[in-house]
Amino acid sequence: MQGQNEVAIRRLPTMFDLMTDLQAKPAAPATPASAAEAYELPVSVEGRSVFLDVDGTLLDIAPRPQDVRVPEELPDDLARLSIHLDGALALVSGRSVALLKTLFPSLRGSLIGLHGAEIARPDGTLAEAPRSPELQRAVEAMRRAAAEWPGVEIEDKGAAFAAHYRLAPGFAEAVEAEMEKLASGLGDGVIIQRGKCVIEIRPTGHDKGSALLALMSRPPFAGRLPIAIGDDLTDEAMFRVVNDLGGLSVRVGTSGGSAASAHVASPDDVRSWIRSLVR
Numbered sequence: 698m699q700g701q702n703e704v705a706i707r708r709l710p711t712m713f714d715l716m717t718d719l720q721a722k723p724a725a726p727a728t729p730a731s732a733a734e735a736y737e738l739p740v741s742v743e744g745r746s747v748f749l750d751v752d753g754t755l756l757d758i759a760p761r762p763q764d765v766r767v768p769e770e771l772p773d774d775l776a777r778l779s780i781h782l783d784g785a786l787a788l789v790s791g792r793s794v795a796l797l798k799t800l801f802p803s804l805r806g807s808l809i810g811l812h813g814a815e816i817a818r819p820d821g822t823l824a825e826a827p828r829s830p831e832l833q834r835a836v837e838a839m840r841r842a843a844a845e846w847p848g849v850e851i852e853d854k855g856a857a858f859a860a861h862y863r864l865a866p867g868f869a870e871a872v873e874a875e876m877e878k879l880a881s882g883l884g885d886g887v888i889i890q891r892g893k894c895v896i897e898i899r900p901t902g903h904d905k906g907s908a909l910l911a912l913m914s915r916p917p918f919a920g921r922l923p924i925a926i927g928d929d930l931t932d933e934a935m936f937r938v939v940n941d942l943g944g945l946s947v948r949v950g951t952s953g954g955s956a957a958s959a960h961v962a963s964p965d966d967v968r969s970w971i972r973s974l975v976r
């Protein structure tokens with residue numbers, strides 16, 4: 698609670714600053730399609746903290762989660778952005794912290810993994826959700842079930858696991874039913890998280906919003922106005938928290954049904970925005 702108060706008291710930039718930034722946006726970029734979209738993002742991140750979802754926000758979604766590609770220039774741009782923000786940059790993902798570190802080995806910032814159940818700070822401290830024997834058995838049961846469904850991929854994340862059916866949409870119902878059955882067998886400690894062509898069993902008690910708040914309570918985030926960008930259902934929790942803090946929430950892709958206050962079309966828009974801030 699003290700942390701939240703600190704955020705409220707020390708927050709210097711206001712929505713007025715944000716609007717000023719938006720109005721100060723210079724002439725439209727080359728492509729007409731991205732001109733309107735880029736307009737939704739501020740031209741300066743002075744006094745801000747930045748929270749970025751990974752898949753579908755920073756990176757284009759791949760057919761299988763393990764096939765995702767990090768554009769060559771992105772790690773350097775993120776490193777520069779982190780310096781620019783005095784370290785107040787976090788990746789906020791459904792992937793595990795361990796996997797985020799392999800995707801972005803050079804990033805000096807904070808990492809929120811498993812939709813908020815893991816938090817890694819730049820000083821090396823890691824808050825990690827434990828994996829239970831029951832969860833282990835559930836993952837194995839799901840692997841056996843998925844062996845009958847070609848194209849369905851099980852992603853083991855440690856304290857959580859996901860079933861992806863992007864390559865096998867015909868099995869969506871069967872996958873959902875099996876995951877729901879396993880989740881109910883695991884009891885109150887887990888919840889079902891749905892996303893784009895994915896259904897996941899993850900620990901309860903955390904979401905991307907609560908993890909964002911945990912980071913905002915301490916330096917280098919405290920006192921900065923947050924910007925959060927995401928593309929999927931799990932990002933809505935951080936959008937609501939960011940809205941409550943007076944920050945800017947940005948949805949990538951379709952804007953309908955989202956708590957986000959702004960919208961851009963694609964991960965490419967997000968990467969272009971980052972590039973425009975640091976180059």
Ligand SMILES: [Mg+2]
Nearest residue numbers: 750752753929
């Ligand atoms: Mg995403």
